[in-house]
Amino acid sequence: MSELTQGVTVSADPATGFGLAGKVALVTGAASGIGRATAELLARMGAKVTAVDINGKGLAGIDLGDGGVTDVADLSVPRACDQVVAGVLAHHRRLDILVNCAAILKRVPIAQVDAALWEKMMDTNLLSQFAMCRAAARPMRKQGSGRIVVISSTAAFNGGADNSSVYAIGKGGSLALAKSLARQLAQHGITVNAICPGGIDTPMGRFGFTDESWNAHYAKNVPLRRAGQPEEVAKAILFLVSDWGSYVTGHTLDVEGGLLLR
Amino acid sequence: MNQELSILGLQGRVAIVTGAASGIGKSAAEILAAAGAKIDACDVNADGVKATVGGLAGSGHTAEVIDLADLDACDALIRGTAKREGRLDILLNVAATLRRLDIEEIDEAEWDRLMNVNLRSQYFLCRAAGEAMKPGRWGRIVNVSSGAGLVGGFVGATAYAITKAGIMTLTKSFAKDLGPHGITVNTLSPGAIDTPMQRTGMTKDTLEAARSRIPLGRMGLPAECARAAVFLASDLASYVTGHILAADGGFLMR
Numbered sequence: 001m002s003e004l005t006q007g008v009t010v011s012a013d014p015a016t017g018f019g020l021a022g023k024v025a026l027v028t029g030a031a032s033g034i035g036r037a038t039a040e041l042l043a044r045m046g047a048k049v050t051a052v053d054i055n056g057k058g059l060a061g062i063d064l065g066d067g068g069v070t071d072v073a074d075l076s077v078p079r080a081c082d083q084v085v086a087g088v089l090a091h092h093r094r095l096d097i098l099v100n101c102a103a104i105l106k107r108v109p110i111a112q113v114d115a116a117l118w119e120k121m122m123d124t125n126l127l128s129q130f131a132m133c134r135a136a137a138r139p140m141r142k143q144g145s146g147r148i149v150v151i152s153s154t155a156a157f158n159g160g161a162d163n164s165s166v167y168a169i170g171k172g173g174s175l176a177l178a179k180s181l182a183r184q185l186a187q188h189g190i191t192v193n194a195i196c197p198g199g200i201d202t203p204m205g206r207f208g209f210t211d212e213s214w215n216a217h218y219a220k221n222v223p224l225r226r227a228g229q230p231e232e233v234a235k236a237i238l239f240l241v242s243d244w245g246s247y248v249t250g251h252t253l254d255v256e257g258g259l260l261l262r
Numbered sequence: 263m264n265q266e267l268s269i270l271g272l273q274g275r276v277a278i279v280t281g282a283a284s285g286i287g288k289s290a291a292e293i294l295a296a297a298g299a300k301i302d303a304c305d306v307n308a309d310g311v312k313a314t315v316g317g318l319a320g321s322g323h324t325a326e327v328i329d330l331a332d333l334d335a336c337d338a339l340i341r342g343t344a345k346r347e348g349r350l351d352i353l354l355n356v357a358a359t360l361r362r363l364d365i366e367e368i369d370e371a372e373w374d375r376l377m378n379v380n381l382r383s384q385y386f387l388c389r390a391a392g393e394a395m396k397p398g399r400w401g402r403i404v405n406v407s408s409g410a411g412l413v414g415g416f417v418g419a420t421a422y423a424i425t426k427a428g429i430m431t432l433t434k435s436f437a438k439d440l441g442p443h444g445i446t447v448n449t450l451s452p453g454a455i456d457t458p459m460q461r462t463g464m465t466k467d468t469l470e471a472a473r474s475r476i477p478l479g480r481m482g483l484p485a486e487c488a489r490a491a492v493f494l495a496s497d498l499a500s501y502v503t504g505h506i507l508a509a510d511g512g513f514l515m516r
Contacts, residue, residue: 001483002456002481004454004456004469004470004473004480004481005456005480005481005482005483006480007478007479007480008480008482008483008486010483010485010486011485012289012483012484012485013485014289014292014293014295014296014319014485015263015264015267015296015319016264016485016489017264017266017267018266045266045269179515182477182512182515183477183512183515186477186478186479186511186512187477187479191478191512198501222441223437223438223441223442223503223504224441224442224444224446224501224503225441225442228501229501232500232501233501235269235497235498235499235500236498236499236501236502238269238498239490239493239498239499244489244490244493245489245490246486246489247453247478247482247483247486247487247490247509247510247511248490248507248508248509248510249477249478249511249512250477250512250514250515250516251507251508251510251512251514251515251516252516253502253505253507254502254505255501255502256501256502257441257501257503258437258438258441258446258503258504258505260504261434261437261438261504262506
C-alpha cells in the first residue's frame, strides 16, 4: 500500500477469496429468477441472507443454508422497504450487501399506458430500488462499508422488447440511480453498481415468447448464440458484492452474451 | 488452494498472460495460479518475468521473453503454448507501453511503436488464440485497455489513449466472431492503478491530482484490477462478452 492507495480494505494476497462468510445480505425479488439464484449463491458462499419477495408462496423451498430467513413484503411501498431493512438490523445489527432484483414487466402498447400502469411499474421497479438503497445506506454509512447492486436491463439501452416502454424507462432510471448513489456513497466505503441482464431464462424473461421463438431469437441475435441462465447473472453479482469487486463502483455490468456490445 | 476459488473453474486451465513482469499482469498471473491455472507468463523484461514465475503457486508454469512488436513472435507464442500443453483456454493481454510525450514530440517511430506494442499485437494474439481455443469450444480472452481510451488520457498520453480505444473496438469485433465458438472476449478498463506504468513521468503533484478525482478517494491496487480481469477469465463471467468492465473506483461512471 502507498499514499495513493490509502484506505484500501482488501488484501493483495493472490489467494484472497470472496470474503462473504458471515456477511449480512438482503436480496429482493428472491422468489424466482435472478433474485432466487442470487440469494442461494450468496448463502452458499457463506452470507447470512434475508430473501424478500411479495410472493410468499414462491419463497417456499428456497435454499438459504443455516443463517437465512425469508420475508414477505410489497416493496413498491417505501415504508415497507424501511421495515424490511429494520428487520434485518434488528436481527443482525448490520447490513453488508443489498441486491435489488424485484421488478415486474407488463407489456402494454404506448397508447394504452395510463397513469395507473405508469405508477404501478415505476413504484415497483424504480421507487422500490431507491427506497431500499436509501434505507440500506444508513447502516452501511455507519459501518463505513457496503455493497449495493441494482438490476437494470438491456432495455435501458435498446428500448426493450415490444410494448415495454415503461419497463425500459424505469430500467434507465436504475442506471442513473446506481451512478448517483455510487458518487455520493463512495466516501463511506460503499460501492453501488448496476447489472444489465439480457435474455435470461426466467419467467419474466420468457414473458410473451413461446419456447421455440425464445430459443430462436437468442440463437440468432446474440454472439454467444443462446439465452443466459439466472445462475450466470448471480455469479456476476457475486463478483460485484464480494471482496473481488472492491475497485468497481458506478459501473454498469452487462450480462447479455454480447447483445449490446456498447 | 483457497477452496472458495474453485467456483472460478480455473483448475487445470492453460493461460497466457502478457505483461507479466509487473503491475496488473504480474498480479493476474499470481491470482490465476492461486486458482489452479497453468501459466505461460510473457514479458519483454526477462528478469521480471522469471521472478514472477518463480513466485507463482503450483507448478508447470513457464516464463517467456517476448517483444510484442514482433508479429512472428506473437504467433509463435500462441502456437508454442497450444502445442506444448495440448490446449489454450485463456489469453490475458495486459502488456502495454506508455511514454508520456506532448503531441509535438510524438514522431512516426514513437507512433508506430505504441500502435505495434499496444494494439497490433493484441489483434494478432487474439486471432491466433481464437484458432487455438476453437477445438475446446471454450475460451476466455481479456484485453486490458484503459479509461484513457474513452476520455482521451491524461498527461501526455494522447497516442496511448488512441491505442486503448482501438483495443475496445477490436474486443467487440472478436466477441462477435468468436462467440459462436463458446469463446468470450472482453475489455478490462482500469482506472488509476498504482503500478510502475502509472507513475511513469508523473510527479507527486500530478499523482495526487489524479487520486483526488477518483470517487473512492484512492488509486487501486494491481490485485484489485487483476481480480476483475480474472473474473472475466473465469466461469463467473460465462454470459459476459464484448463488455468493457471498468475497474476504476467510480472514475468513469459508465
